[in-house]
Amino acid sequence: MVLALALLPTCAFAQDPTIVRQEIDRRPYIYIEASGRIETAADLTKIAISLSEKRKSPEEATKLISDKIAQLRAALTQLGIADSSVETKSFQFAKVYLIAKDKKGEPVSSFADPDRDKFDGFRATYDAVATLATTDRIGEVLSSASALGIEVDSVTFASSREAEYVEQVRKIAADKARSRAEVYAQSLGGTLGDLLNVKEGTGYNPDTMAHTALEGYADLAVLDPSTAPMAIAPGKLTYEASVSAKWALAPAK
DSSP: OOEEEESSSSOOOOOOSSSSOOOOOOOOEEEEEEEEEEHHHHOOOOOOOOEEEESSHHHHHHHHHHHHHHHHHHHHTTOOOOOOEEEEEEEEEEEEOOOBBOOSSSSSSSSOOOTTTTEEEEEEEEEEEEEOOOOOSHHHHHHHHTTTTEEHHHHHEEEEEEEHHHHHHHHHHHHHHHHHHHHHHHHHHEEEEEEEEEEEESBBBBTTTTTTTTTOOOOOOOGGEEEOOOOOSSOOOEEEEEEEEEEEEEEEO
16 A cells, blocks of 8 residues: 655656646645455366367368367266357468478478478368366366367466456455545545546556656556466466545645
């Protein structure tokens, strides 16, 4: 938590006359930084998968991949995981060539050359994310995928109520900021006046409510558990948010 009190706020400006100076509210103020945090159990599992097949034609390669994804869906149903989805991230085709070899049996190049090398069919590459409405029996799901030749790139956990939790941590941060500001205002013999400025994130200059070029920018800080790889046994998901707020310090009524 950061508290800043100012009776005569000042700000240094660059000497360059072409820079437009920012108007600063000269009223005494209270500046507060506060954060909110929620921990909750995961109820979704996201499995990033990939599959690559080579056949004589694009149609054959596509059909083989489609058949294996259908088999994976059937395996999920057999495991009792009916509420699941498989979202395609990318699907690509590429011609495959057998790179020519020299007299020693070594490839003549690291790259294929259609004018030199022998055509050897088409390769289809499929990337997707399977979202399961459970965190149980994940080991069995991975075994089923492996048996079909499907590669598992990552396993992460998330919550179906993520949007709700993000709003909750924002409210917690805002409530903390106002509560602390009121305590300081009353303790200093004043009252909390107008809300002068509020921004998500922390580290702002209290006078200008802006960052310098070297400090960068501060945005809503929410820890997205779906981007953090976790073990197969899910732990707690953490959502966090921070806020910076500035109120005028008014005389006691």
